[in-house]
Amino acid sequence: xxxxxxxxxxxxxxxxxxxxxxxxxxxxxxxxxxxxxxxxxxxxxxxxxxxxxxxxxxxxxxxxxxxxxxxxxxxxxxxxxxxxxxxxxxxxxxxxxxxxxxxxxxxxxxxxxxxxxxxxxxxxxxxxxxxxxxxxxxxxxxxxxxxxxxxxxxxxxxxxxxxxxxxxxxxxxxxxxxxxxxxxxxxxxxxxxxxxxxxxxxxxxxxxxxxxxxxxxxxxxxxxxxxxxxxxxxxxxxxxxxxxxxxxxxxxxxxxxxxxxxxxxxxxxxxxxxxxxxxxxxxxxxxxxxxxxxxxxxxxxxxxxxxxxxxxxxxxxxxxxxxxxxxxxxxxxxxxxxxxxxxxxxxxxxxxxxxxxxxxxxxxxxxxxxxxxxxxxxxxxxxxxxxxxxxxxxxxxxxxxxxxxxxxxxxxxxxxxx
Numbered sequence: 001x002x003x004x005x006x007x008x009x010x011x012x013x014x015x016x017x018x019x020x021x022x023x024x025x026x027x028x029x030x031x032x033x034x035x036x037x038x039x040x041x042x043x044x045x046x047x048x049x050x051x052x053x054x055x056x057x058x059x060x061x062x063x064x065x066x067x068x069x070x071x072x073x074x075x076x077x078x079x080x081x082x083x084x085x086x087x088x089x090x091x092x093x094x095x096x097x098x099x100x101x102x103x104x105x106x107x108x109x110x111x112x113x114x115x116x117x118x119x120x121x122x123x124x125x126x127x128x129x130x131x132x133x134x135x136x137x138x139x140x141x142x143x144x145x146x147x148x149x150x151x152x153x154x155x156x157x158x159x160x161x162x163x164x165x166x167x168x169x170x171x172x173x174x175x176x177x178x179x180x181x182x183x184x185x186x187x188x189x190x191x192x193x194x195x196x197x198x199x200x201x202x203x204x205x206x207x208x209x210x211x212x213x214x215x216x217x218x219x220x221x222x223x224x225x226x227x228x229x230x231x232x233x234x235x236x237x238x239x240x241x242x243x244x245x246x247x248x249x250x251x252x253x254x255x256x257x258x259x260x261x262x263x264x265x266x267x268x269x270x271x272x273x274x275x276x277x278x279x280x281x282x283x284x285x286x287x288x289x290x291x292x293x294x295x296x297x298x299x300x301x302x303x304x305x306x307x308x309x310x311x312x313x314x315x316x317x318x319x320x321x322x323x324x325x326x327x328x329x330x331x332x333x334x335x336x337x338x339x340x341x342x343x344x345x346x347x348x349x350x351x352x353x354x355x356x357x358x359x360x361x362x363x364x365x366x367x368x369x370x371x372x373x374x375x376x377x378x379x380x381x382x383x384x385x386x387x388x389x390x391x392x393x394x395x396x397x398x399x400x401x402x403x404x405x406x407x408x409x410x411x412x413x414x415x416x417x418x
Contacts (some may be wrong), residue, residue, distance in 0.1 A: 004072030006222035014224035034147035040147035050075035055099035075152030077159035091118035156180035165383035174377030184370035201225035237265035256286035
């Protein structure tokens with residue numbers, strides 16, 4: 001199934017549900033789907049075809065979600081770019097991915113035009129505002145497209161999302177996420193993270209839509225939930241709590257540093273955040289002492305995730321029931337773990353010869369599932385090495401205890417470039 005059909009189905013069944021809120025801007029699912037369809041038609045008119053890649057260089061905004069789903073529906077690979085990168089890194093990702101189109105926030109107009117010679121494959125440059133030079137205006141091309149669109153018929157292993165790694169071991173690598181991968185990730189979200197989620201849910205996008213928060217937009221849109229996007233380009237704890245109270249937010253994704261900012265803010269005691277059922281945190285280690293404080297201040301809503309761009313958001317998890325402060329040694333140890341394998345995901349510890357190690361012995365963390373990437377874009381050698389024998393070799397070192405809880409000790413491939 002085309003992953004973009006998640007939106008098409010929600011718009012058909014729940015047309016009047018609020019889909020996206022961004023400040024004073026608000027769209028129902030019917031309106032949001034119509035805008036996505038117009039964009040898909042407009043991109044096709046500009047020459048974007050099924051199988052092309054579309055790069056997104058945007059701050060969090062409704063247009064980011066529109067561009068994601070328009071690309072999915074077209075059968076294109078979407079290439080979300082971390083806007084904090086250097087312009088030369090923008091150029092590398094856009095050129096390496098062979099993106100035919102770039103859709104950008106106006107803050108990046110000058111940067112993209114400055115590197116124009118480095119991205120010759122990008123034939124179409126679209127900006128949300130402040131048009132200059134060859135840039136096309138987003139709203140103008142949107143107005144030219146029809147609001148009726150038939151989602152492209154894709155194969156399960158067709159590219160849907162090209163996720164570029166941070167490049168800790170050299171140049172960024174593009175992990176190829178297929179429609180099969182993203183649908184499996186979506187179903188796993190329903191199984192483990194928010195079972196029982198539905199059209200009354202509200203997700204807060206406080207983290208970048210180019211990464212974890214964007215990935216978790218998919219299952220939320222698939223259930224016709226409300227997507228609330230913060231207007232601020234930076235993380236402001238008080239604004240987060242105020243928004244949670246205002247919209248009765250039920251779930252959100254956050255990095256551990258964000259949770260630390262939330263629990264250190266006096267605003268944690270000023271606003272009602274009892275509507276939260278799931279704060280999904282991951283992407284970096286979290287100190288046990290900080291986690292204990294978060295449990296005390298935020299209540300029973302924390303869920304830890306361990307995943308990679310190569311297996312997005314989905315390898316192991318530490319669920320609600322393990323975020324307890326009962327004082328037992330076993331439970332305190334579990335707070336230091338990354339939890340256990342997700343539904344329909346296998347996790348093992350291998351030695352240097354790819355032989356499975358028994359509980360308690362340290363080795364490389366490996367995983368296999370329908371959520372593991374297809375491979376690295378234009379990099380067959382690294383793909384073969386990383387996916388050898390059908391297992392994703394994460395590059396992370398750790399061990400599993402007798403109950404299957406995973407403890408991550410270090411990165412085996414880290415290289416710091418300053």
